[in-house]
Amino acid sequence: MARKDHYYNKAKQQGYRARSAFKLQQLDEEVGLFGPGNTVVDLGAAPGGWLQVASERVKDNGKVVGVDLQRIRSLDKHNVETIRGDMTEEETKAKLKDIIGEQGADAVVSDMAPNMTGEYSLDHARSIYLAQQAFEVAQELLATGGDFAVKVFDGRDLADFRAEMEGSFQYVRSIRPDASRDSSSEQYLVGKRYLTAPVRSGDELEVEIIDVGSEGDGIAKVEDFTVFVSGTEAGETVRVKITDVKPKFAFAERLDE
CATH class of the missing domain: 2.40.50.140 (Nucleic acid-binding proteins)
Structure with a gap:
């Protein structure tokens, strides 16, 4: 059985809305993104598979907020809220901040991908653009010491984006979950322990x-x-x-x- 069929069928069997739920599970197991009681923001959350995983990992006393331009079908989970809107607009960010509170988010995650054109360089550039947008929003929402995980495609602009992230976290890792398709060039950059310090190494x-x-x-x-x-x-x-x-x-x- 092909691996993509395995995870697709497994998602159906376990009640996840998307096979990508297993990517988030594997990211969390690899680097420890979530903990009980955490506040998590999922950018580009539709259809809701990552919201389901995050909800399970933060437990009943945690909070998960998903935002997407598309409507996210209601989840039967009391610790999940959703916002329909553009994550880059001030109105949407204000709603997110109201929900997560002054303490900020413990983790911000994004599995967003561009509409694929089949032209690799263009698809890569668009993926980096989305990742940069998510990163800019994350910097407004993360608490000191929080984590950020974002999907990117391999390509010439990836090193520069990673270097940009490295200036804001204690360290950054690149991870390719087993649940990613063999044919995909995707990987996830994970920034651990967000730095709000007024100094950086080398200053x-x-x-x-x-x-x-x-x-x-x-x-x-x-x-x-x-x-x-x-x-x-x-x-x-x-x-x-x-x-x-x-x-x-x-x-x-x-x-x-």
Whole structure:
């Protein structure tokens, strides 16, 4: 039996609206996108297969919100809400923010794909364009430390888009789920632990050491964001290079020794 038939039949048997539900299951198993109680946004959610999987993974105390230009047939799940609209429009984004609340989303996912023309370079370019739109929306919705997963097609623009994502997450992985068809060039870029820090690895700046932490590192603040600097003492003003950025703090080395 061909693999596409296997997942199509499996979706029908298990009550999923699309075979792509298994791609999201496999992504979650690979990188841990969801947890009980999480808030998840699914961009381009019709017909609802990913909403079903996310609903199961976040459990009864979680929340899943799907948005699509197409109508999403109602799901019999109390932790799922849907919005019909364009994800890039301010009205739609305002509705999403109202539902997910000020704390933001723990994960934003997108399985959107362009209408296929059969011209590979055009289909690739359109897939990257959709992925960039999803990424821009995700940056407005994600909480610090949240995750983002988006479908893309292989091609010349993929490396640049991945580099763009890498500037906003602790790390980015490329994953091809087993449920993807053999003939497809699709893959998923997964950004883990969204960074809202005002600094990035490699930045050089001057900081004032205001305190010393329990491990002996100096503590500086950049727009209320904590930066640990080894080999410094309270009261010093030093030039540093950021070496590692976490969602809630960063590490730096001094440059003026």
